[in-house]
Amino acid sequence: MGIADRLGAVRRLGTELWGGGRGPILVAVAGGWFLSLGVRMIYPAVLPQLRAAYGLDLTAAGLLVTALWVAYALGQLPGGLLDDRFGGGRVLVASTAVSAVALAVVVTAGSVGVLFGATLLFGFATALYGVARFTILSDNYPERGGTAIGLTMAAGDLGSSVLPPLAGALVVAVAWQLGFGFAIPLFALAAVGIGIVVPSARRDAETDASEAGVGEAFRAVAGVMTDRSVLLVTAVQLLGYCVWQGFTGFYPTYLVEVKGLAQTTATALFGGFFGLGILVKPMAGSAYDAYGLRRSLPLVLLVITASMALVPVVEGLAAIAAVTALASSVLGYATITLTYLTGAFPDEVRGTGLGVLRTGYMLVGAASPTVVGALADRGYFDESFFLLAGVGAVAALLAIRVPDRTADT
Numbered sequence: 180m181g182i183a184d185r186l187g188a189v190r191r192l193g194t195e196l197w198g199g200g201r202g203p204i205l206v207a208v209a210g211g212w213f214l215s216l217g218v219r220m221i222y223p224a225v226l227p228q229l230r231a232a233y234g235l236d237l238t239a240a241g242l243l244v245t246a247l248w249v250a251y252a253l254g255q256l257p258g259g260l261l262d263d264r265f266g267g268g269r270v271l272v273a274s275t276a277v278s279a280v281a282l283a284v285v286v287t288a289g290s291v292g293v294l295f296g297a298t299l300l301f302g303f304a305t306a307l308y309g310v311a312r313f314t315i316l317s318d319n320y321p322e323r324g325g326t327a328i329g330l331t332m333a334a335g336d337l338g339s340s341v342l343p344p345l346a347g348a349l350v351v352a353v354a355w356q357l358g359f360g361f362a363i364p365l366f367a368l369a370a371v372g373i374g375i376v377v378p379s380a381r382r383d384a385e386t387d388a389s390e391a392g393v394g395e396a397f398r399a400v401a402g403v404m405t406d407r408s409v410l411l412v413t414a415v416q417l418l419g420y421c422v423w424q425g426f427t428g429f430y431p432t433y434l435v436e437v438k439g440l441a442q443t444t445a446t447a448l449f450g451g452f453f454g455l456g457i458l459v460k461p462m463a464g465s466a467y468d469a470y471g472l473r474r475s476l477p478l479v480l481l482v483i484t485a486s487m488a489l490v491p492v493v494e495g496l497a498a499i500a501a502v503t504a505l506a507s508s509v510l511g512y513a514t515i516t517l518t519y520l521t522g523a524f525p526d527e528v529r530g531t532g533l534g535v536l537r538t539g540y541m542l543v544g545a546a547s548p549t550v551v552g553a554l555a556d557r558g559y560f561d562e563s564f565f566l567l568a569g570v571g572a573v574a575a576l577l578a579i580r581v582p583d584r585t586a587d588t
Contacts, residue, residue, distance in 0.1 A: 209334035217338020224343035241552025252541030254306025259534020267311035274307035279366035329464025336456025347446035418574035420544035428548030456510035463511035480575035487568035491561035
């Protein structure tokens with residue numbers, strides 16, 4: 180394919196993504212996800228300051244991160260049910276508005292209990308965003324779902340690459356509260372923007388969960404989940420999520436306490452890790468659209484496994500930066516698995532189905548930071564990354580066993 184043909188393909192893709200009034204929807208949804216994920220990843224970046232302010236050991240710090248993600252997991256099913264009943268637009272507005280309120284409580288927390296409570300509220304509020312963004316994009320981009328979802332997930336990585344280093348600089352220069360506080364007005368603006376451009380109703384669903392009844396919706400979801408392909412991909416998603424949680428929850432702290440890097444350097448590398456996701460996730464989504472799951476997912480998981488195993492081995496800033504870049508592959512697997520799982524459910528129960536799946540794997544994966552923190556407190560910080568590599572290897576083996584299915588099913 181010549182340069183002219185490639186440029187033509189890019190222009191056609193741009194037209195497909197922006198045309199029909201869908202462009203502002205994509206931008207608004209991606210912008211909200213930029214904040215939702217980016218601000219959640221501020222927690223690992225400012226753990227040293229939170230530990231100092233509240234006297235937390237590594238296990239307690241891991242519990243705080245786990246609390247954030249447990250609340251995020253528990254909010255998935257309610258988010259899916261609300262999406263099916265009221266439409267994604269309303270759910271996204273509620274998510275961003277409540278997130279702003281929760282952050283206001285975080286920055287004014289006067290005790291460990293209030294900090295944990297506000298963190299739980301923030302995790303639950305951002306959870307409402309999780310399912311609705313997938314259903315909105317799948318409805319509006321039936322032929323380019325993987326690409327649109329990949330771009331939106333990349334926006335989350337952009338937020339995670341920009342916001343944690345910014346927060347790290349603010350907490351070092353001013354106070355830890357400012358590391359969260361700057362995002363409060365941004366969430367409020369996102370709520371307004373989403374309310375203006377994102378439609379509240381589903382485009383293509385002929386019925387919804389409220390008409391069919393919750394019982395019928397769950398029976399339909401259970402029927403889909405008995406499919407062997409769905410079970411295998413869900414298992415891969417669960418294991419990959421455990422790796423993602425364990426790695427991102429403690430990587431900046433590991434770089435500071437084990438590798439001896441300055442916190443600003445560690446948070447910059449952490450931001451660079453997510454910055455590469457801006458490329459990794461759209462590439463993964465496009466690979467899924469073009470080649471399907473069987474030819475894209477196992478390779479991504481093998482790279483993840485290798486990068487986790489290399490983290491404790493390498494020394495020196497250049498080598499650490501290289502392994503950090505390789506580890507960004509962990510940001511791409513979910514673009515493939517979640518696009519696949521989104522398409523597995525009928526339109527009328529798609530939100531509920533994703534909510535059930537996401538609640539399940541996220542509850543299990545949320546324990547990963549606590550496990551890593553507990554191992555670190557006992558002198559096994561390096562070994563925790565070898566454990567994550569083993570989990571990634573099992574996921575790769577399962578991915579190979581997924582039966583062939585075309586990308587549009």
